[in-house]
Amino acid sequence: MDKFSFLNASHAQLIDDLYQQYLTFPDSVEPSWKSFFQGFDFALENYSDEITSENNTPSNYVAQNFTSGEMPEDIRKEFLVINLIEAYRSRGHLFTKTNPVRERRHYYPNLDIENFGLNSSDLQKVFNCATETGMSKPATLQELINHLEKIYCDSIGLEYMHIHNVEEKQYIRDWIQINDNHADLSNAEKVEILKKLNQAVAFENYLHTKFVGQKRFSLEGNESLIPALDQLISRASKLGVNEVVLGMAHRGRLNVLTNIFQKSSKQIFSEFEGKEFEEDVFSGDVKYHLGASKKITTESGEEVRINLTPNPSHLETVAALVEGICRAKVDNDFKGDFSQVLPIIIHGDGAIAGQGIVYEVAQMMNLDGYKTGGTVHIVVNNQVSFTTNYLDARSSTYCTDIAKVTDSPVMHVNADDVEAVVHAVRFAADFRSQFGKDVYIDLLGYRKYGHNEGDEPRFTQPQLYNLISKHPNPREIYKNKLIENKTLSTEVLDKMENEFKSLLDENFDASKQIERNTMDVFMEEDWKDFPMDKPGDVLKVYNTKFNIEELKKLAREIATLPEDKKFIRKISRLFENRLKQVETDTLDWAQGELLAYATLLVEGNNIRISGEDVERGTFSHRHAVVKTEDAEEEYVPLKHVTEKQRFDIFNSFLSEYAVLGFDYGYAMVSPKTLTIWEAQFGDFVNGAQIIIDQYLVAAEDKWKSQNGLVMLLPHGSEGQGAEHSSARLERFLTLAANENIIVANCTTPANYFHLLRRQQKFPFRKPLVVMTPKSLLRHPKVVSTFEEMANGEFQPILDDASSNVNKVEKLVFCTGKIYYDLLAKKEEINDEKVALVRIEQLYPLQMNHIEEILEKYKNRKEFIWAQEEPENMGAWSFMLRHFRDQNIQVISPIASGSPAPGSHKKFEIMQNDIINRVFSTSDAPTKKPLTA
Ligand SMILES: Cc1ncc(C[n+]2csc(CCOP(=O)(O)OP(=O)(O)O)c2C)c(N)n1
Ligand SMILES: [Mg+2]
Numbered sequence: 041m042d043k044f045s046f047l048n049a050s051h052a053q054l055i056d057d058l059y060q061q062y063l064t065f066p067d068s069v070e071p072s073w074k075s076f077f078q079g080f081d082f083a084l085e086n087y088s089d090e091i092t093s094e095n096n097t098p099s100n101y102v103a104q105n106f107t108s109g110e111m112p113e114d115i116r117k118e119f120l121v122i123n124l125i126e127a128y129r130s131r132g133h134l135f136t137k138t139n140p141v142r143e144r145r146h147y148y149p150n151l152d153i154e155n156f157g158l159n160s161s162d163l164q165k166v167f168n169c170a171t172e173t174g175m176s177k178p179a180t181l182q183e184l185i186n187h188l189e190k191i192y193c194d195s196i197g198l199e200y201m202h203i204h205n206v207e208e209k210q211y212i213r214d215w216i217q218i219n220d221n222h223a224d225l226s227n228a229e230k231v232e233i234l235k236k237l238n239q240a241v242a243f244e245n246y247l248h249t250k251f252v253g254q255k256r257f258s259l260e261g262n263e264s265l266i267p268a269l270d271q272l273i274s275r276a277s278k279l280g281v282n283e284v285v286l287g288m289a290h291r292g293r294l295n296v297l298t299n300i301f302q303k304s305s306k307q308i309f310s311e312f313e314g315k316e317f318e319e320d321v322f323s324g325d326v327k328y329h330l331g332a333s334k335k336i337t338t339e340s341g342e343e344v345r346i347n348l349t350p351n352p353s354h355l356e357t358v359a360a361l362v363e364g365i366c367r368a369k370v371d372n373d374f375k376g377d378f379s380q381v382l383p384i385i386i387h388g389d390g391a392i393a394g395q396g397i398v399y400e401v402a403q404m405m406n407l408d409g410y411k412t413g414g415t416v417h418i419v420v421n422n423q424v425s426f427t428t429n430y431l432d433a434r435s436s437t438y439c440t441d442i443a444k445v446t447d448s449p450v451m452h453v454n455a456d457d458v459e460a461v462v463h464a465v466r467f468a469a470d471f472r473s474q475f476g477k478d479v480y481i482d483l484l485g486y487r488k489y490g491h492n493e494g495d496e497p498r499f500t501q502p503q504l505y506n507l508i509s510k511h512p513n514p515r516e517i518y519k520n521k522l523i524e525n526k527t528l529s530t531e532v533l534d535k536m537e538n539e540f541k542s543l544l545d546e547n548f549d550a551s552k553q554i555e556r557n558t559m560d561v562f563m564e565e566d567w568k569d570f571p572m573d574k575p576g577d578v579l580k581v582y583n584t585k586f587n588i589e590e591l592k593k594l595a596r597e598i599a600t601l602p603e604d605k606k607f608i609r610k611i612s613r614l615f616e617n618r619l620k621q622v623e624t625d626t627l628d629w630a631q632g633e634l635l636a637y638a639t640l641l642v643e644g645n646n647i648r649i650s651g652e653d654v655e656r657g658t659f660s661h662r663h664a665v666v667k668t669e670d671a672e673e674e675y676v677p678l679k680h681v682t683e684k685q686r687f688d689i690f691n692s693f694l695s696e697y698a699v700l701g702f703d704y705g706y707a708m709v710s711p712k713t714l715t716i717w718e719a720q721f722g723d724f725v726n727g728a729q730i731i732i733d734q735y736l737v738a739a740e741d742k743w744k745s746q747n748g749l750v751m752l753l754p755h756g757s758e759g760q761g762a763e764h765s766s767a768r769l770e771r772f773l774t775l776a777a778n779e780n781i782i783v784a785n786c787t788t789p790a791n792y793f794h795l796l797r798r799q800q801k802f803p804f805r806k807p808l809v810v811m812t813p814k815s816l817l818r819h820p821k822v823v824s825t826f827e828e829m830a831n832g833e834f835q836p837i838l839d840d841a842s843s844n845v846n847k848v849e850k851l852v853f854c855t856g857k858i859y860y861d862l863l864a865k866k867e868e869i870n871d872e873k874v875a876l877v878r879i880e881q882l883y884p885l886q887m888n889h890i891e892e893i894l895e896k897y898k899n900r901k902e903f904i905w906a907q908e909e910p911e912n913m914g915a916w917s918f919m920l921r922h923f924r925d926q927n928i929q930v931i932s933p934i935a936s937g938s939p940a941p942g943s944h945k946k947f948e949i950m951q952n953d954i955i956n957r958v959f960s961t962s963d964a965p966t967k968k969p970l971t972a
Contacts, residue, residue, distance in 0.1 A: 052102075056099050058098075062074060067209050076119065117167070118168060122172070125173055127151055129192065129201055131151065132192025132198070135147070136197035137195055151193075153185070166178045190222065191220050194221070195456075205447065208477075211475075225459060234519065234522060236267035239298075241263050241514070253494045258295075258489055261485040262291075262292065263515065265292055265295075265418070269300050271465050272416065273344060275465070277343075279469060282380045283380065284345070284346045286384045287349045289386070291420050292386075294308055301346060304547060305551075306550045313551070315557050317558070329351055330350055331351075331743060349365060352734035352735070356387065359698075359701075361708065363401060363404055363702050365706070367410065367412050370412065371710075372712075385417050386418050392439050393439040394425070400695040410692070410702055411476075418483055419482045423487070424501065427499070440480045446478050447477070455484055455514065465481060486508050571803070573802070573803075573804040577803075584794040585831055592622065594635065596619065606669050607669055611663070611666050625825045626824075627790075627826070630663070633796065636796035636797050637678055637796075639797060642682050644685065644712075645800045646713040648716065649688070649689040650690045650691075651717050661817040696724050697728045700717050700731045707747050717750070718812075719752070721763070722768070723767065726771075736749065741778070746805040749807050750810065754813070756815070759943075761940065761943075772809050779884050787813075788822065789829075790824035790825070791880055794833055795808070797834075813856070815857065819860060834880075836881035837893070838878040845899075848874065849874075851893075852904045857908075858906060862876050866959070879915070882915055903923070903927060903929065907930070908950075912936070931957045
């Protein structure tokens, strides 16, 4: 079909309008129009004798030439060639030499000139439009094709035509047109690249021979990752980056640790021997999950700190942390300058295509609360995921197609061509630095062995592994190239290899002398003022008091709106009500929370809160950010309590997994910032379970890594159905051990105030999981006084102050909201035989206080744990584990698969049943509980 047939049906005015648009923003018009206008411009410039007053506008030109079919042949061909150029730009990446071991899939139509209405007789014709592609003067079609092949179809395939921003597209086009998109390297640079490649290859070979069959997740087939990282860090630091945070999985990690992070190979060899770690208290982790931090000086003399984030097996999880860590660095250390911190995430081809968190992390790129100024993504693409072929691993054409979500460029590059790899990462650094956006490098190699070194790849890919077994490694390929073009002599190369081999030998011998392995601690410097806690430290009392007059002053300040701004009536009333609470000394939940923040801010802490709708608060209680009525201008009272500290609060996008990972990462390097993540409802926290299981509860044990993150999880059965009722308290209690986390469920604003303040008063950092209330936010009894806040302390257990100890026959322990339901009944029937004790901190339990209480109520006949969660949920199992020998009994709904009944009516019946059973004198009802 004629490439310009669309012109026949086009309206004259439309054509001219489009042309005006094209003149301002060439890339903003649809590609076929663009080709046409380019052709028209060429005709104007180069074929002026053919242009008449009748055809000097595009519409006239169309009317004359396309509708009558009488366009001069040479101009028509220019148009066709322009179309060919556009095809190279948009489809060239499908026809590259990027796969080192097998033929690529075939895509149609290809770039044969016949598909563009051209033929071999045109090859020697000169075309003006060649200058459009960076050629200095008009060129023959053959020369132009050679030029385009080099740019678009050699060892690098580039995807960028999907980008909507014209300036970015133009920048990329200009960048790749230099030197035909090939690296222009000095001899010294080539030697440096070979040196890193040699280190990568030799290190793997050495492990292969010394630790036969042991898992190391070899990088072989993608060794050019090492020179790539080296050059990326070097280029980025020249562009102003001071700190790099890297996240990667198992593949090639040991190689990165030794050859990029300069971890001594002696240490790595010693870890292969499976020795114990120095401190017995830590469980430690496998060697290919450990983190590292190091200050290095690049070849060109720049100092840069590089950090490798410790990670679990769960692929892609670490990416969210890397973003959070980088953001914290930008906020804490680099005054908001994103250009000084570079996140690099290394993916596997299977994981980047398959794991949903990749999408969640990608969506952070431009968000105020989560952006990091652009991430460089490198895929170690070995074309296989464990045993699964790429055809079963994704539906998308490329594993990197996530890049399209953020309009990011992608370079697919043949991992055997190390110079092309270096060129690609330099592009990544430059593009990120220029636009602060994500960029993807798809490093296309192969996997030399099985998934790990004990695995047989021929079970599943016999044909491919036949090819791979004969394939030379990238060092040999590059070495031969350098010898061929006489950059280096064989002697120099042999010397380089021998020296590195000797170094490995020395380290191997020395590793035998190590008795116990030491564990590197991730970002130790940031934590030097926070030594790790010792057993029992969490249960000590920490001073969370605050001067009462100052507190009142702060309370008035944050409950007062600026007079020169107008807010909707409901907001004005809400703030008036807050002020009234201040004057009547009856502070509700929101005030307890906001005052904790205000006091921490003036004491020199930063605060970051993130989560879905946290600014207003899901339950409309927080209103930490209010908007003016007319302009929706934001007013954040807590930003005004002190100039010195940061109070940041961000509504997150609708993600739990990545956002919790991000905030965990943020807290990982911010001991001086109270970092809080709030779930919309506690239910949704299980979307982020991997972060909890692999980091929150285990990081201390695995990597000696402290973290003070607070998780606020609205929890409680209130008749809203099976969802929106439970933050799965039971799960957190199952995961609690060795004082790894704190789990709390407070019932008073004052206790919540002290709990939050205590987080920053601890001389160490510890994750805090809080079951937070919903109906209690507005419960008339859930108020505290200034005195309780200013001069109180956090109380892990709240004993029943009203009970007459000697009369108590039933000692009832409970936690959270059910206390107020039980209290109402107790007061209604004036029951003196029941004492209600609240467990405000479930983990770690304050056992000495509990023992005192058990001792105190010595006339008790029953010891009850009462909960509104079904018997298999809530804290019951945990309590049973602790008080088995105290004959503790439970009153709860019976076990159930879902956390709460579907209807409000049923919920009321069940809740009443529990309350009645607690206060019943007969034991009959406890034996016949209602079912969910
Ligand atoms: C979330 C998750 N699911 C499953 C696994 C088990 N697993 C370990 S490696 C692997 C294959 C990874 O393939 P790819 O991302 O291509 O990396 P490669 O090993 O090929 O470098 C799988 C499925 C895992 N580690 N994490
Ligand atoms: Mg793979």
